[in-house]
Amino acid sequence: MEMKNIIQEIIASKKEDGGIKQVYYVACGGSYGAFYPAKTFLETEATDIKVAIYNSNEFVHNTPKAFGKNSVLIVASHKGNTPETVTAAEVGKKAGVPVIALTWAADSPIKEHADYIVDYTFGDNKDMAGEKTIVGLMTAVEILNQTEGYDNYDKFLDGVAQIDRIVKNACKHVEKRALQFAKDHKDDSVIYTMASGAGYGAAYMESICIFMEMQWINSACIHTGEYFHGPFEITDAEIPFVIQLSEGSTRALDERALKFLKQYGKRIEVLDAKELGLSKIDSSVVDYFNHTLFNNIYPVYNKALAEERQHPLSTRRYMWKVEY
Numbered sequence: 001m002e003m004k005n006i007i008q009e010i011i012a013s014k015k016e017d018g019g020i021k022q023v024y025y026v027a028c029g030g031s032y033g034a035f036y037p038a039k040t041f042l043e044t045e046a047t048d049i050k051v052a053i054y055n056s057n058e059f060v061h062n063t064p065k066a067f068g069k070n071s072v073l074i075v076a077s078h079k080g081n082t083p084e085t086v087t088a089a090e091v092g093k094k095a096g097v098p099v100i101a102l103t104w105a106a107d108s109p110i111k112e113h114a115d116y117i118v119d120y121t122f123g124d125n126k127d128m129a130g131e132k133t134i135v136g137l138m139t140a141v142e143i144l145n146q147t148e149g150y151d152n153y154d155k156f157l158d159g160v161a162q163i164d165r166i167v168k169n170a171c172k173h174v175e176k177r178a179l180q181f182a183k184d185h186k187d188d189s190v191i192y193t194m195a196s197g198a199g200y201g202a203a204y205m206e207s208i209c210i211f212m213e214m215q216w217i218n219s220a221c222i223h224t225g226e227y228f229h230g231p232f233e234i235t236d237a238e239i240p241f242v243i244q245l246s247e248g249s250t251r252a253l254d255e256r257a258l259k260f261l262k263q264y265g266k267r268i269e270v271l272d273a274k275e276l277g278l279s280k281i282d283s284s285v286v287d288y289f290n291h292t293l294f295n296n297i298y299p300v301y302n303k304a305l306a307e308e309r310q311h312p313l314s315t316r317r318y319m320w321k322v323e324y
Contacts, residue, residue, distance in 0.1 A: 073098065162280055
């Protein structure tokens with residue numbers, strides 16, 4: 001079932017109860033980060049609908065009191081078997097809340113606790129318009145458009161139609177830079193990522209899922225607006241940063257941080273959405289496509305870094321190997 005029809009069905013089922021008033025995005029790790037644009041979209045564009053994003057285990061143990069008849073729960077798990085996310089879906093199911101589960105492996109444990117299973121594209125040759133982040137975004141866009149209305153709906157769909165070409169061109173554009181980045185950073189013990197706005201989740205994912213999980217490099221994701229409220233004190237000529245310059249409303253935050261970094265730091269990798277072609281998407285909706293651009297450029301860097309460090313991205317010390 002298409003997302004448009006799923007949302008239509010949910011809205012119809014809630015008509016007598018007062019409609020949709022809360023939307024909860026619940027996941028762990030990379031799936032949690034992938035929901036960041038959807039959360040930001042509803043925070044920015046919706047007037048009456050409230051939105052929240054939760055780590056799955058926190059949602060299970062600290063379920064909000066508002067969660068109930070006017071809620072929709074949207075969960076994501078790549079293989080559909082993340083224990084905390086499966087339990088979160090079960091909480092929703094038991095509460096009688098419609099559960100939409102995004103997964104790459106549709107035939108998985110989470111299926112038992114979801115009202116709707118939506119799969120997404122994944123892999124080197126995936127269609128960017130069908131990846132997890134865009135599918136998550138479409139839940140938010142359809143909910144808003146079918147309840148309050150969304151004036152830029154057609155422009156958003158046009159952005160979806162363009163994103164695959166934009167991202168794949170951008171990946172080719174950064175290939176040589178990624179190889180140099182790998183050489184320059186192969187011996188680093190710490191790398192920070194920086195970002196703002198709807199694209200923040202991509203920098204968060206790079207920090208926790210790649211640098212820490214897959215490369216065992218100390219890292220933290222710093223919001224460019226928060227940089228000047230503590231983190232900038234660690235800036236010097238030796239500390240490496242990867243900073244995203246987003247297109248859209250929060251670019252000024254990123255540019256301010258970059259100006260300071262250039263003044264007091266030296267090891268700065270700049271990923272500029274404008275340079276990478278995202279401005280082809282209409283300015284009224286471009287904010288929400290930053291994540292998909294950056295999150296799919298990072299693998300070009302990650303592959304090169306892993307090869308240079310002779311540390312495969314599949315290497316784990318604890319994950320799936322010990323009890324946790």
